[in-house]
Amino acid sequence: MQKVDTTFTNAFVLTMDETMTQFSPGAVAVKGDSIAAVGMDEDITREFIADDTIDCGGKVLMPGLINAHTHVPMTLLRGLADDLRLDVWLMGYMMPVEREFVSPEFVRLGTLLACAEQIRSGVTTFNDMYYFEEHVAQAAADAGVRAVCGQTVMKFPAPDAASYEDSLQMAREFIERWKDHPLIVPAVAPHAPYTCTAEILRATAELAREFDVPLHTHLSETAFEVENMRNEQGIPVIPYVKKQGVLEAKVIAAHCVHVDTGEIRTLMHAHAGIAHNPSSNLKLASGFAPVMKMLEAGLNVGIGTDGPASNNDLDMFEEVRLAAFIAKAVTNDPTSLPASQALLMATRLGARALHIGHLTGSVEAGKRADLILVDVSPLHNAPSFKRAADNAYAQIVYASKSTDVTDVMVNGKWLMRDRQLLTLQEDELLAQANEIAKKIDAFLIEREQSVLSKLIALGGSLEQESFEVQGKVKIADPSPILQTLKRREIEIVRKRHYHEHDVYFFFDDPSQGRLRYREDDFIDDVKGIVTNVRARLTLIGIKREGKFEEVLLSRSRYIAPASQSLRFYREYFKPWSEIVIEKDRLRWLINYKNTEFFVNLDQMKEPQLGYYLEVKSRTWSRKDAEYKAQLTNELLNLLSASSGETVTEDYIDIVSEA
Numbered sequence: 001m002q003k004v005d006t007t008f009t010n011a012f013v014l015t016m017d018e019t020m021t022q023f024s025p026g027a028v029a030v031k032g033d034s035i036a037a038v039g040m041d042e043d044i045t046r047e048f049i050a051d052d053t054i055d056c057g058g059k060v061l062m063p064g065l066i067n068a069h070t071h072v073p074m075t076l077l078r079g080l081a082d083d084l085r086l087d088v089w090l091m092g093y094m095m096p097v098e099r100e101f102v103s104p105e106f107v108r109l110g111t112l113l114a115c116a117e118q119i120r121s122g123v124t125t126f127n128d129m130y131y132f133e134e135h136v137a138q139a140a141a142d143a144g145v146r147a148v149c150g151q152t153v154m155k156f157p158a159p160d161a162a163s164y165e166d167s168l169q170m171a172r173e174f175i176e177r178w179k180d181h182p183l184i185v186p187a188v189a190p191h192a193p194y195t196c197t198a199e200i201l202r203a204t205a206e207l208a209r210e211f212d213v214p215l216h217t218h219l220s221e222t223a224f225e226v227e228n229m230r231n232e233q234g235i236p237v238i239p240y241v242k243k244q245g246v247l248e249a250k251v252i253a254a255h256c257v258h259v260d261t262g263e264i265r266t267l268m269h270a271h272a273g274i275a276h277n278p279s280s281n282l283k284l285a286s287g288f289a290p291v292m293k294m295l296e297a298g299l300n301v302g303i304g305t306d307g308p309a310s311n312n313d314l315d316m317f318e319e320v321r322l323a324a325f326i327a328k329a330v331t332n333d334p335t336s337l338p339a340s341q342a343l344l345m346a347t348r349l350g351a352r353a354l355h356i357g358h359l360t361g362s363v364e365a366g367k368r369a370d371l372i373l374v375d376v377s378p379l380h381n382a383p384s385f386k387r388a389a390d391n392a393y394a395q396i397v398y399a400s401k402s403t404d405v406t407d408v409m410v411n412g413k414w415l416m417r418d419r420q421l422l423t424l425q426e427d428e429l430l431a432q433a434n435e436i437a438k439k440i441d442a443f444l445i446e447r448e449q450s451v452l453s454k455l456i457a458l459g460g461s462l463e464q465e466s467f468e469v470q471g472k473v474k475i476a477d478p479s480p481i482l483q484t485l486k487r488r489e490i491e492i493v494r495k496r497h498y499h500e501h502d503v504y505f506f507f508d509d510p511s512q513g514r515l516r517y518r519e520d521d522f523i524d525d526v527k528g529i530v531t532n533v534r535a536r537l538t539l540i541g542i543k544r545e546g547k548f549e550e551v552l553l554s555r556s557r558y559i560a561p562a563s564q565s566l567r568f569y570r571e572y573f574k575p576w577s578e579i580v581i582e583k584d585r586l587r588w589l590i591n592y593k594n595t596e597f598f599v600n601l602d603q604m605k606e607p608q609l610g611y612y613l614e615v616k617s618r619t620w621s622r623k624d625a626e627y628k629a630q631l632t633n634e635l636l637n638l639l640s641a642s643s644g645e646t647v648t649e650d651y652i653d654i655v656s657e658a
């Protein structure tokens with residue numbers, strides 16, 4: 001008789017091993033952190049004597065589930081913003097709130113909540129990516145859950161790092177500290193190709209290789225992402241990341257929704273692990289990952305919940321069922337992804353996708369004791385058929401619920417006994433979560449009251465201009481203007497030609513000002529081609545000082561590069577109405593009486609309003625502004641003398657009144 005710590009007897013054991021062995025009645029012996037043996041009940045009880053013998057009463061004993069992709073601290077953001085497109089959701093809500101609230105304490109609390117939820121639903125390993133990942137790792141270790149923890153690196157300032165260099169350094173130190181931990185596998189997580197630069201991808205891949213740790217990233221999640229990559233780089237996402245050396249690391253690629261056969265082959269050759277996220281892909285309408293093709297190619301495809309803000313739970317039972325259902329629906333074939341294979345994705349294949357298949361994912365001697373008991377006696381999954389091996393998998397995948405999990409052991413240590421959590425205090429955690437939710441609510445309520453604060457919340461550079469001095473004249477014929485510009489007192493510094501496509505957003509409260517999304521297509525008149533396209537966002541405040549003579553004096557303007565699409569801004573700012581204006585613009589930067597002015601000659605194309613001449617100058621000092629207003633007026637008179645027209649209201653006012 002060998003002495004062990006614990007034996008599980010009288011169980012229905014689904015080992016999920018290479019041959020999908022089942023033992024009924026089966027038993028498992030656990031010694032220290034590992035499984036000593038698994039077999040028929042009579043064999044195990046004959047060979048092993050244990051300090052603690054658990055009579056499983058016919059429950060299913062199986063490997064704990066592997067959540068192959070998540071962002072666990074986002075439990076605290078669950079239900080914050082839903083039914084939005086990925087970019088609006090991420091850039092408009094998640095990232096601004098995260099910049100404001102995410103701290104080591106936030107991350108710890110969110111992780112502990114997630115661990116409680118995951119233990120209850122039979123998850124014994126999760127693969128995470130977030131900020132302050134050190135604190136995710138510590139909280140998971142304290143809760144006793146196994147985790148691959150990826151420190152986020154990206155090109156934007158993050159809650160835990162002002163720059164990418166900072167976050168890369170954090171990732172390095174994090175990996176060094178946690179490299180040999182029994183429960184935690186540290187990793188580096190370049191967020192996604194579209195939130196990283198090529199340099200970041202290369203540097204993170206090198207870091208992952210240096211320490212032989214996983215590299216966790218989001219790849220080919222949306223068609224939009226792939227389309228942008230094709231436009232910018234001329235290749236799809238997988239070849240692009242391969243070019244940056246990413247596939248030389250132990251990659252865990254979340255999503256891979258929009259990958260073709262060649263890309264699947266590339267991922268296969270790189271031994272990349274894939275995390276399929278059915279709920280997230282459905283909820284964000286990202287598309288349907290070619291799961292059957294990836295499995296047929298031999299890829300290790302695991303299943304993940306994704307973050308609880310885009311799911312909105314961490315229930316792997318639901319994910320496994322959805323994975324099976326979706327695979328059947330999209331292939332129009334009910335034999336696709338049978339229950340046994342779906343469950344395999346959430347166990348052994350999932351562990352391999354995380355590059356920890358040697359540690360966990362199946363009930364086999366030598367692997368860590370990451371075990372769960374599932375009660376299959378409740379009404380919704382009774383009765384139990386034993387005729388075929390597949391009956392057991394079908395029962396777990398199609399009928400069982402996460403609440404049927406009664407007992408959880410990770411690394412040989414009990415985390416839940418008879419539905420009682422042993423390492424976490426749910427009540428305390430929930431009370432703290434509700435406190436944070438109140439603060440986030442207040443923050444968003446205040447932000448949503450002002451267009452400017454919503455603009456600021458998007459982050460990125462924002463410059464304010466003020467005391468704008470500008471005058472505008474409607475003219476019938478532009479040719480005298482061109483003649484006037486040749487006068488000696490006017491020195492031309494620079495000339496440009498472009499098409500401007502403006503969309504003005506108006507809000508029901510006019511004091512919010514108006515927001516202009518402008519796309520400039522720069523034209524090379526010699527070659528007759530568009531040489532550059534620039535998109536900018538300008539929040540134009542209401543006129544504060546009216547007119548000085550005939551020239552505007554003061555109006556606040558905030559300018560930011562428009563890094564998102566027009567559709568993004570429309571969905572984010574929810575304007576009350578819109579006006580589109582298209583014009584062909586000739587712009588001169590001139591020097592007149594030692595002051596620089598912009599002279600714009602606009603041909604209004606949409607709506608067709610003819611020609612406008614605009615002269616503008618900017619200054620910060622009011623005293624200066626008066627002088628420049630006089631000059632602007634003088635210049636306008638000079639330029640428009642031949643047209644006989646007078647200074648007019650802004651054409652946008654004319655259009656909006658019409």
Ligand SMILES: [Zn+2]
Nearest residue numbers: 218254306307
């Ligand atoms: Zn994700």
